[in-house]
Amino acid sequence: MDFGLSEEQRLLHESLVRYLEAEVPVSRVREIAARDDGHDPALWSKLAEMGVLGVLVPEAAGGSGLGLLDAAVAATALGRCVAPAAFLGTAVMAVIALREAGSDAQRSEWMSRIAAGEVRIAVAATELFARRAGTGFHAESGKLSGRSILVLDACADAILCPTPDGRIALVASDAPGLGVEPVETIDRTRRFAEIVAENVAPTEWLGGGEARPGALRRMIDAGRVIVAADALGASERALEKAVAYARERVQFGRPIGSFQAVKHLCAEMAAELEPARSLVWYAAHAFDAIPAEASLVAAHAKAHLCEIGTFIVRTATEVHGGIGFTDAHDLHLWFKRVGADRQMLGSPDAAREDAARQQGWV
Amino acid sequence: MDLSYSPRHEAFRAEVRDFLERHRAEALTALLGVDAGTARERALAWQRLLIEHGYAARTIPKEYGGHGAAPDLLERVILDEEFNRAGVSRGIGGQGPDMLVPTLLEHGNEEQKRSYIAPTIRGEIIWCQGYSEPGAGSDLAAVQTRAVEDGDDFVVNGQKIWTTTAHLAHMMFGLIRTEPEASKHAGLSYLLIPMQTPGIEVRPLGTMTGHSEFNEVFFTDVRVPKRNVVGRRGEGWKIANTTLKHERNLLASSALLEGSLLRLIDLLERTETESGRAIDRPGIRDRLLRLQARVLAMRCHSLRMLTCGIKGEWPGTAGLVTKLAGCEISHQIAGLAIDALAETGILYGEGAKAQAARTWQAHYMFSLGLIIGGGTAQIQKNIIAERGLGLPREPRA
Numbered sequence: 061m062d063f064g065l066s067e068e069q070r071l072l073h074e075s076l077v078r079y080l081e082a083e084v085p086v087s088r089v090r091e092i093a094a095r096d097d098g099h100d101p102a103l104w105s106k107l108a109e110m111g112v113l114g115v116l117v118p119e120a121a122g123g124s125g126l127g128l129l130d131a132a133v134a135a136t137a138l139g140r141c142v143a144p145a146a147f148l149g150t151a152v153m154a155v156i157a158l159r160e161a162g163s164d165a166q167r168s169e170w171m172s173r174i175a176a177g178e179v180r181i182a183v184a185a186t187e188l189f190a191r192r193a194g195t196g197f198h199a200e201s202g203k204l205s206g207r208s209i210l211v212l213d214a215c216a217d218a219i220l221c222p223t224p225d226g227r228i229a230l231v232a233s234d235a236p237g238l239g240v241e242p243v244e245t246i247d248r249t250r251r252f253a254e255i256v257a258e259n260v261a262p263t264e265w266l267g268g269g270e271a272r273p274g275a276l277r278r279m280i281d282a283g284r285v286i287v288a289a290d291a292l293g294a295s296e297r298a299l300e301k302a303v304a305y306a307r308e309r310v311q312f313g314r315p316i317g318s319f320q321a322v323k324h325l326c327a328e329m330a331a332e333l334e335p336a337r338s339l340v341w342y343a344a345h346a347f348d349a350i351p352a353e354a355s356l357v358a359a360h361a362k363a364h365l366c367e368i369g370t371f372i373v374r375t376a377t378e379v380h381g382g383i384g385f386t387d388a389h390d391l392h393l394w395f396k397r398v399g400a401d402r403q404m405l406g407s408p409d410a411a412r413e414d415a416a417r418q419q420g421w422v
Numbered sequence: 423m424d425l426s427y428s429p430r431h432e433a434f435r436a437e438v439r440d441f442l443e444r445h446r447a448e449a450l451t452a453l454l455g456v457d458a459g460t461a462r463e464r465a466l467a468w469q470r471l472l473i474e475h476g477y478a479a480r481t482i483p484k485e486y487g488g489h490g491a492a493p494d495l496l497e498r499v500i501l502d503e504e505f506n507r508a509g510v511s512r513g514i515g516g517q518g519p520d521m522l523v524p525t526l527l528e529h530g531n532e533e534q535k536r537s538y539i540a541p542t543i544r545g546e547i548i549w550c551q552g553y554s555e556p557g558a559g560s561d562l563a564a565v566q567t568r569a570v571e572d573g574d575d576f577v578v579n580g581q582k583i584w585t586t587t588a589h590l591a592h593m594m595f596g597l598i599r600t601e602p603e604a605s606k607h608a609g610l611s612y613l614l615i616p617m618q619t620p621g622i623e624v625r626p627l628g629t630m631t632g633h634s635e636f637n638e639v640f641f642t643d644v645r646v647p648k649r650n651v652v653g654r655r656g657e658g659w660k661i662a663n664t665t666l667k668h669e670r671n672l673l674a675s676s677a678l679l680e681g682s683l684l685r686l687i688d689l690l691e692r693t694e695t696e697s698g699r700a701i702d703r704p705g706i707r708d709r710l711l712r713l714q715a716r717v718l719a720m721r722c723h724s725l726r727m728l729t730c731g732i733k734g735e736w737p738g739t740a741g742l743v744t745k746l747a748g749c750e751i752s753h754q755i756a757g758l759a760i761d762a763l764a765e766t767g768i769l770y771g772e773g774a775k776a777q778a779a780r781t782w783q784a785h786y787m788f789s790l791g792l793i794i795g796g797g798t799a800q801i802q803k804n805i806i807a808e809r810g811l812g813l814p815r816e817p818r819a
């Protein structure tokens with residue numbers, strides 16, 4: 061028994077960070093983020109080659125057949141490097157949806173394409189957390205209609221569209237009757253869109269279109285853990301940047317990191333971050349190994365990491381002074397990455413309310 | 423990551439449950455803080471029973487009176503969970519078993535280990551920690567209480583303060599200046615001092631809780647045998663820091679946090695006013711959920727730190743944050759309980775009506791004491807920043 065990452069997991073993290081820092085440094089991230097599609101085919105194929113896209117895909121379908129903790133380790137590396145890669149939607153939420161709701165044929169076809177990096181899949185799940193008038197999907201005689209206002213990892217080949225009762229459609233982005241409107245957000249390292257469907261014929265109804273609320277739940281739980289891991293990686297890097305800056309910037313004739321006001325901000329960030337890191341690992345592990353706790357812990361991990369992540373990125377910015385507020389300095393990329401993580405798949409209060417519901421408190 | 427319960431662990435859990443069931447009558451209720459004064463005989467008997475079954479002093483070697491088990495994460499988790507669920511005390515802890523014993527195991531000589539560990543874990547020797555002085559709190563290495571050699575003894579003069587349980591203690595482990603010529607940190611020794619020795623005077627200090635948990639201790643020509651030095655002379659600073667490391671983990675134990683959280687949830691589910699249960703109030707519920715996430719994170723953190731300990735891995739900055747994070751959560755748990763009780767949260771009298779408020783108010787105050795004791799929150803932040811993150815040290819005033 062052992063609470064921590066395995067040697068393989070540490071290696072996965074290390075090699076992914078080494079690759080990203082060398083080949084996709086922030087200057088490159090900015091270039092990719094400035095494109096319309098925000099996509100870098102070279103990065104995407106490399107992630108396929110490294111087994112990152114197929115991390116959850118069974119070996120039989122060309123993946124690595126690993127668990128959510130391995131995916132979380134990869135997500136931490138991606139968040140750390142503010143990588144512009146649609147990992148969450150494609151490699152995690154779509155794979156879990158296929159695994160939990162797809163037919164054998166759907167699973168093997170789509171999963172092998174995901175692992176090979178041949179397809180990107182967006183997720184239109186916002187309406188599961190916050191229904192607004194005139195949004196959400198419904199199905200009628202096999203056709204999908206409705207609207208989703210904030211599709212995750214958009215600019216994809218296909219979009220997963222769940223209905224509130226738990227049917228999951230996979231719709232081609234260029235399907236007749238589907239309108240896809242890119243949405244600009246604070247976080248340019250990932251893509252979002254609003255979509256409108258009018259009697260669209262999905263490419264697939266997962267599992268023949270049967271309602272599978274349990275599958276949806278699993279997809280969301282996995283997504284929440286991965287968002288938490290992304291926020292963990294981004295916060296960790298923001299803290300390191302603050303510490304490095306505090307050691308080097310001199311005012312009043314001494315490094316600002318020797319002033320307690322600054323030193324204590326750094327200590328507070330570290331004291332928030334480290335226990336939260338353990339929570340992410342546990343939530344990811346629980347997803348595969350402790351099913352009775354998985355949903356509750358995923359909701360807590362999502363809410364908590366986004367709370368402490370928000371505290372860390374704003375505090376790290378403060379430690380940088382004026383330079384931290386500039387566009388030229390890169391720190392705001394991390395600030396915005398966590399800012400987007402915070403609102404995805406249920407904002408912290410929505411995730412906590414979900415945790416309350418699961419314990420019978422509402 | 424492997425937290426799977428083997429059949430051996432399942433059997434262990436069943437055994438612990440069965441034990442708690444069978445001994446419901448003599449089991450002690452779990453309470454926050456050290457209260458060695460009440461029902462001492464009962465506490466000692468409970469402790470003996472726990473050691474006999476290996477539920478206390480589980481990993482202390484057999485030759486020193488412990489159970490001699492190899493450290494096992496899941497066994498520890500099971501014990502925490504089952505005792506918490508039953509609301510039963512894990513036995514006698516505090517300065518002796520949780521702080522001095524690990525220090526002696528690391529730095530004591532064979533004679534010291536043989537003399538002190540067994541009676542300490544059984545609760546027969548109560549210890550107090552004589553570090554702080556009026557002029558040496560956060561700046562602990564500034565202690566002035568001094569010991570001068572005289573034959574086979576040291577002769578100690580000076581004063582300690584804030585000494586928890588000194589009024590009940592049989593022994594003190596103290597930080598005493600033995601080498602006046604040496605530099606500040608190199609002049610200290612770690613001394614084991616029998617509290618019955620002539621020349622020691624203990625004066626209780628009332629605290630904000632209304633009790634006297636700590637004391638002033640005065641030394642006038644107190645003779646302490648030289649063999650009572652732990653480690654070498656002049657090594658006191660290093661050894662005192664070993665004890666402090668254990669203290670900081672103890673003060674922020676995640677098992678205690680989990681126990682407090684369970685009692686908080688119970689309170690929120692039961693406390694009713696006309697507008698419903700406390701947990702139905704959205705503001706209260708949201709605070710509970712935030713704390714629940716934090717306690718869960720601390721539980722995971724503690725499993726991670728234990729794993730590092732068992733594997734002998736250096737946990738880095740993560741190993742320094744436990745006290746700061748945990749003590750704050752404990753204080754907030756009590757704060758929420760008091761708010762849930764609303765106006766009646768301030769009751770502090772005797773009697774059944776005041777019981778919940780009294781307990782939580784005492785917890786609220788005591789946990790603030792723990793934020794200060796064992797190295798204040800500000801000192802913890804200095805340690806995290808300087809030793810963990812490598813930020814520059816404070817320039818000397």
Ligand SMILES: Cc1cc2nc3c(=O)[nH]c(=O)nc-3n(C[C@H](O)[C@H](O)[C@H](O)COP(=O)(O)OP(=O)(O)OC[C@H]3O[C@@H](n4cnc5c(N)ncnc54)[C@H](O)[C@@H]3O)c2cc1C
Nearest residue numbers: 551552553554559560584585586791794795796797798800
């Ligand atoms: C409930 C309780 C039980 C205790 N039990 C024991 C015991 O059994 N044995 C024992 O030896 N001691 C014990 N103590 C003493 C405790 O360790 C000290 O109170 C503590 O270390 C602080 O020292 P001080 O009281 O002298 O405060 P000070 O050191 O004077 O601190 C006052 C304030 O100044 C701040 N401060 C001081 N130095 C710095 C710095 N360098 N940077 C930033 N801020 C600073 C502190 O954080 C604090 O806010 C106990 C204390 C409490 C409250």
